[in-house]
Amino acid sequence: MSSGARSPLAPDRFPPLPPVAGARFAALAAEIRYRGRPDLALLAFDADTAVAGVFTRSRTAGHPVLWCRRILPRGRARALIVNAGNANVFRGAEGDAAVAAEARAVAAALDCAEAEVFVASTGVIGERLPVERITGRVGELVAGLRADALPEVARAIMTTDTFPKGASARSAIDGVPVTIAGVAKGSGMIAPDMATMLAFLVTDARLPAPLLQALLEPAVARSFNSITVDGDTSTSDTVLLFATGRAAHPVPRDPGDPRLADFRGALEAVAGDLARQIVRDGEGAQKFVTIRVTGAVDERSARRIGLAIANSPLVKTAIAGEDANWGRIVMAVGKAGEPIDPGRLAIAFGGRVVARDGRAVAELDEAPVAEHLRGAEVEIAVTVGDGPGAATVWTCDLTHGYIDINASYRS
Amino acid sequence: MSSGARSPLAPDRFPPLPPVAGARFAALAAEIRYRGRPDLALLAFDADTAVAGVFTRSRTAGHPVLWCRRILPRGRARALIVNAGNANVFRGAEGDAAVAAEARAVAAALDCAEAEVFVASTGVIGERLPVERITGRVGELVAGLRADALPEVARAIMTTDTFPKGASARSAIDGVPVTIAGVAKGSGMIAPDMATMLAFLVTDARLPAPLLQALLEPAVARSFNSITVDGDTSTSDTVLLFATGRAAHPVPRDPGDPRLADFRGALEAVAGDLARQIVRDGEGAQKFVTIRVTGAVDERSARRIGLAIANSPLVKTAIAGEDANWGRIVMAVGKAGEPIDPGRLAIAFGGRVVARDGRAVAELDEAPVAEHLRGAEVEIAVTVGDGPGAATVWTCDLTHGYIDINASYRS
Numbered sequence: 006m007s008s009g010a011r012s013p014l015a016p017d018r019f020p021p022l023p024p025v026a027g028a029r030f031a032a033l034a035a036e037i038r039y040r041g042r043p044d045l046a047l048l049a050f051d052a053d054t055a056v057a058g059v060f061t062r063s064r065t066a067g068h069p070v071l072w073c074r075r076i077l078p079r080g081r082a083r084a085l086i087v088n089a090g091n092a093n094v095f096r097g098a099e100g101d102a103a104v105a106a107e108a109r110a111v112a113a114a115l116d117c118a119e120a121e122v123f124v125a126s127t128g129v130i131g132e133r134l135p136v137e138r139i140t141g142r143v144g145e146l147v148a149g150l151r152a153d154a155l156p157e158v159a160r161a162i163m164t165t166d167t168f169p170k171g172a173s174a175r176s177a178i179d180g181v182p183v184t185i186a187g188v189a190k191g192s193g194m195i196a197p198d199m200a201t202m203l204a205f206l207v208t209d210a211r212l213p214a215p216l217l218q219a220l221l222e223p224a225v226a227r228s229f230n231s232i233t234v235d236g237d238t239s240t241s242d243t244v245l246l247f248a249t250g251r252a253a254h255p256v257p258r259d260p261g262d263p264r265l266a267d268f269r270g271a272l273e274a275v276a277g278d279l280a281r282q283i284v285r286d287g288e289g290a291q292k293f294v295t296i297r298v299t300g301a302v303d304e305r306s307a308r309r310i311g312l313a314i315a316n317s318p319l320v321k322t323a324i325a326g327e328d329a330n331w332g333r334i335v336m337a338v339g340k341a342g343e344p345i346d347p348g349r350l351a352i353a354f355g356g357r358v359v360a361r362d363g364r365a366v367a368e369l370d371e372a373p374v375a376e377h378l379r380g381a382e383v384e385i386a387v388t389v390g391d392g393p394g395a396a397t398v399w400t401c402d403l404t405h406g407y408i409d410i411n412a413s414y415r416s
Numbered sequence: 417m418s419s420g421a422r423s424p425l426a427p428d429r430f431p432p433l434p435p436v437a438g439a440r441f442a443a444l445a446a447e448i449r450y451r452g453r454p455d456l457a458l459l460a461f462d463a464d465t466a467v468a469g470v471f472t473r474s475r476t477a478g479h480p481v482l483w484c485r486r487i488l489p490r491g492r493a494r495a496l497i498v499n500a501g502n503a504n505v506f507r508g509a510e511g512d513a514a515v516a517a518e519a520r521a522v523a524a525a526l527d528c529a530e531a532e533v534f535v536a537s538t539g540v541i542g543e544r545l546p547v548e549r550i551t552g553r554v555g556e557l558v559a560g561l562r563a564d565a566l567p568e569v570a571r572a573i574m575t576t577d578t579f580p581k582g583a584s585a586r587s588a589i590d591g592v593p594v595t596i597a598g599v600a601k602g603s604g605m606i607a608p609d610m611a612t613m614l615a616f617l618v619t620d621a622r623l624p625a626p627l628l629q630a631l632l633e634p635a636v637a638r639s640f641n642s643i644t645v646d647g648d649t650s651t652s653d654t655v656l657l658f659a660t661g662r663a664a665h666p667v668p669r670d671p672g673d674p675r676l677a678d679f680r681g682a683l684e685a686v687a688g689d690l691a692r693q694i695v696r697d698g699e700g701a702q703k704f705v706t707i708r709v710t711g712a713v714d715e716r717s718a719r720r721i722g723l724a725i726a727n728s729p730l731v732k733t734a735i736a737g738e739d740a741n742w743g744r745i746v747m748a749v750g751k752a753g754e755p756i757d758p759g760r761l762a763i764a765f766g767g768r769v770v771a772r773d774g775r776a777v778a779e780l781d782e783a784p785v786a787e788h789l790r791g792a793e794v795e796i797a798v799t800v801g802d803g804p805g806a807a808t809v810w811t812c813d814l815t816h817g818y819i820d821i822n823a824s825y826r827s
Contacts, residue, residue: 065750065758095746097759097775130743131776235729238751318646318729318814319822326823332541335506339476340649347476348508364508365542403729404823408816411730412737 012192014285014293014381014401015168022155022173022186026209027051027249029150032161035138038090038128043161045139047146048085048205049115054249056082056123057217059225061242068093068100069124070241072108076120080214082247083117085205086146088139089162089190090128092201094240103136110140114147125243127164127190127201155207159188162203165410166192166286172278176271179264181254183210185271189279192234192286201239204229204279210268211250212257219260220269221246228276231308231398233315234287235407246272284399289406292324294383294399301394306343310389311398313341321403327378329371331359338389346390353386354378423603425696425704425792425812426579433566433584433597437620438462438660440561443572446549449501449539454572456550458557459496459616460526465660467493467534468628470636472653479504479511480535481652483519487531491625493658494528496616497557499550500573500601501539503612505651514547521551525558536654538575538601538612566618570599573614576821577603577697583689587682590675592665594621596682600690603645603697612650615640615690621679622661623668630671631680632657639687642719642809644726645698646818657683695810700817703735705794705810712805717754721800722809724752732814738789740782742770749800757801764797765789 028050035045058077060070086107093100108122115122126134159169173186191202212220225244257265285293296314301307314320317337323330331352338345348363355377359366377383383402439461446456469488471481497518504511519533526533537545570580584597602613623631636655668676696704707725712718725731728748734741742763749756759774766788770777788794794813 061750062753063747063750064753064756065746065761095743095758095761095771095775097773099775130746131771238747240747240750318818322819322822325819328823332506335476335541336474336649336651339472339474339651342473342475345475347506350476350506360506360542362508364506364510403819405816405819407729408733408736408814408819411733412739412815 010167012167012286012290014290016282016285019156019159019169020171020173022171023184024152025184025186025207025249026251027054028207028247029152030154030158031146031149031151032154032157033142033145033149035088035142037088037135037138043157044089045142045146046087046158046161047111047150048158048207049147049150050083050247051249051251054082054247055080055212055214055217057214057221057246059221059244061239063238063240065095065240067126067241068096068104069126070243071101072104073123073243076123079120081121082123083115083121084111085123085125085245086111086139087125087162087203089164091126091132091134092128092130092241093126093134094130096133099133103134106136106140110143114143123245125203127162127203127241130240155186155188162188162190164190165288166190168286170279170282172275174271174275176267178210178252178254178257178268181252183208183252183254183268185275187275187279189283191283192288201241202229202283204244206246206275208246208248209251210248211252211254212248216257216260217246217248220265220272224273224276227273228280231396232280232284233312233398233400234284281399284401287401288410289404290401291404292381292383292402294324294385294401295397296385296387296400297397298387298389299395300349300388300390300392302344302392303394304396307394307396308398310338310341310343311396313337314385314387315398315400318403321400324378324383325402325404327375329354329359329374329378334385334387338387349388349390351388355384421578423578423697423701425701427693427696430567430570430580431582431584433582434595435563436595436597436618436660437662438465439618439658440563441565441569442557442560442562443565443568444553444556444560446499446553448499448546448549454568455500456553456557457498457569457572458522458561459569459618460558460561461494461658462660462662465493465658466491466623466625466628468625468632468657470632470655472650474649474651476506476651478537478652479507479515480537481654482512483515484534484654487534490531492532493534494526494532495522496534496536496656497522497550498536498573498614500575502537502543502545503539503541503652504537504545505541507542507544510544514545517547517551521554525554534656536614538573538614538652541651566597566599573599573601575601576699577601579697581690581693583686585682585686587678589621589663589665589668589679592663594619594663594665594679596686598686598690600694602694603699612652613640613694615655615687617657617686619657619659620662621659622663622665623659627668627671628657628659631676631683635684635687638684639691642807643691643695644723644809644811645695692810695812698812699821700815701812702815703792703794703813705735705796705812706808707796707798707811708808709798709800710806711760711799711801711803713755713803714805715807718805718807719809721749721752721754722807724748725798726809726811729814732811735789735794736813736815738786740765740770740785740789745796745798749798760799760801762799766795
């Protein structure tokens with residue numbers, strides 16, 4: 006559950022989200038676990054909406070994830086129903102039946118196929134989902150659908166989050182304006198108790214599902230899969246991108262089409278913005294940390310090295326302690342197991358080089374480095390060789406607040 | 417540096433360590449970093465001593481590890497010189513030269529080849545090793561060698577450790593009594609600042625180096641590679657096993673020889689005892705946690721699942737909070753990525769089953785489970801399928817003490 010206090014790294018305000026033609030939204034308080042706050046949301050899409058998705062790689066994925074994986078290959082979506090407070094995980098046949106009941110209720114209300122209804126749940130693991138509190142409210146949700154209610158969805162999906170997360174961007178495909186808007190939730194990365202990472206993106210672009218999937222996957226790699234709070238993986242992590250096709254541009258055939266460059270950048274920007282907001286809401290976070298790795302053999306290798314640094318408890322506690330402890334970064338680079346050239350290893354904090362060519366900078370003036378680490382935004386640059394691979398990952402520090410939040414009893 | 421207070425999980429006393437024929441030991445205060453305590457030790461062996469070793473897999477391994485890896489294939493050892501306070505890591509050519517100077521000084525004093533002198537260092541990374549404080553004391557160390565001084569070595573290699581670690585066992589090969597004695601250090605797993613894992617085992621068994629290596633590797637897998645405090649990997653982790661060959665048994669030819677069964681068990685017992693002592697000295701540890709995984713496809717897979725549970729910050733904070741949060745164990749099992757059968761997943765705390773056949777036990781009486789978690793010794797049993805693979809791993813909880821120790825400034 007949320008500790009209540011808004012993260013010190015939170016953005017000043019929730020951003021305005023533009024409407025997306027062909028998409029409408031509704032949220033209400035279904036009292037699935039929380040009292041007196043919205044915890045159930047519906048996203049409804051016009052006919053011919055395409056969908057792409059990326060899900061947790063967990064071997065104990067939740068029942069909604071199993072359902073979404075099964076219907077995703079059809080590539081069509083008319084709705085997403087999502088609740089907070091109960092993740093519907095580890096419930097056997099009963100959990101699958103609950104998901105089917107949700108899809109059936111929404112399909113009946115919207116007059117579409119059950120296999121066009123996506124389902125997501127976030128919250129406590131292993132408890133029975135009171136599905137009747139969801140299916141009994143579908144009529145009300147459908148009656149309340151509005152084009153401007155996406156911010157209400159952002160609030161309804163919160164669990165341990167201390168602020169709602171939204172982002173949008175405008176771009177163009179072949180000169181035709183296209184909108185992308187999205188919401189996300191997550192604060193532990195990931196507390197299966199209460200904090201899964203969910204992100205739902207909606208665009209009016211006219212893109213067939215296979216193309217949409219080809220655009221989503223690299224955007225997820227550079228955003229949601231480039232952040233970490235504690236290295237844990239939820240049973241329910243879900244990213245879905247819905248494209249209503251209402252923008253009147255010609256349909257590009259392949260993801261490398263230069264007419265898609267602007268859209269691709271906008272998609273990465275929205276996904277990256279949402280992902281960084283999740284880090285800013287990291288449990289107990291006091292500092293937002295950007296780690297840039299260069300000189301690796303390729304982007305994937307650079308990202309693995311970056312995540313090894315970002316996941317190291319010793320690096321994260323050093324940052325919490327405002328300690329420019331680059332020896333721990335050397336350790337984390339080594340532990341990643343990726344090809345590196347130790348003789349070229351270089352490390353900088355906030356642009357100040359502390360190690361270069363595989364050894365400490367002699368007679369380093371630590372004062373500007375210490376000054377940088379006292380701030381709330383920490384930048385670490387690591388060169389691991391002379392290869393072309395580069396990647397940026399984001400994380401937060403590991404503080405007493407994380408222990409307080411996660412060592413408290415569930416009830 | 418050590419926080420001073422002895423771990424609440426520490427054993428009552430340092431165990432008596434029997435002499436090992438053909439091995440002598442010495443330690444003294446060389447003031448490499450610490451003041452007024454032993455920080456330099458020498459282990460000296462009779463001619464014809466065989467050696468086996470396992471080292472960190474880090475890509476940024478320290479200069480002593482690089483040296484040991486180079487001389488290990490010869491399979492012969494006459495000495496090990498080891499210091500605490502400075503790890504001699506990330507120092508370029510200067511670091512390699514320091515190791516060579518140590519080996520040269522010891523070889524001259526003992527009249528042996530430099531390639532028979534093993535070197536280990538633990539402590540701060542990236543600072544120059546004041547090697548002259550080592551080489552200048554070798555004569556004194558050699559003059560002070562004693563058969564009963566292994567406990568002094570255990571004290572001299574401590575860094576963040578709050579207690580010295582030793583273990584021994586007697587066994588027999590073909591009816592001839594054989595002794596194994598060992599010491600270890602480590603408390604973060606692993607703080608490159610101060611806390612590397614080092615373990616040195618000595619036996620009078622008569623075993624050629626390739627056979628010794630074949631016996632050491634599985635013993636390390638089931639001991640030092642089955643423990644974790646924080647999932648971090650040192651640049652300097654080193655396990656060395658020296659066999660003086662003074663016991664008068666016939667030489668077995670292969671590691672599967674039934675005459676070696678007793679020795680193999682004793683070696684695993686000593687390595688496991690030392691490894692568990694390292695966990696008991698885990699930074700900030702308040703609870704010692706044993707995780708037993710069964711039903712995996714093989715032992716290696718079981719160990720990976722066990723380590724995924726043991727390394728999860730969410731599991732470790734739940735244990736610190738005395739919360740039987742088995743949802744987080746489901747999450748960690750899923751994140752391991754190993755083959756499992758979710759429908760057979762079962763979890764027990766202290767012998768009380770909380771989940772079985774892939775779902776929560778209905779109407780569970782949580783009182784005995786909560787009682788078990790209030791103790792200092794926590795046992796978690798996880799069944800992941802019906803395969804033959806089983807493994808046990810050991811860890812500790814993640815507490816405010818860990819943050820206190822690791823978020824404090826180096827100086």
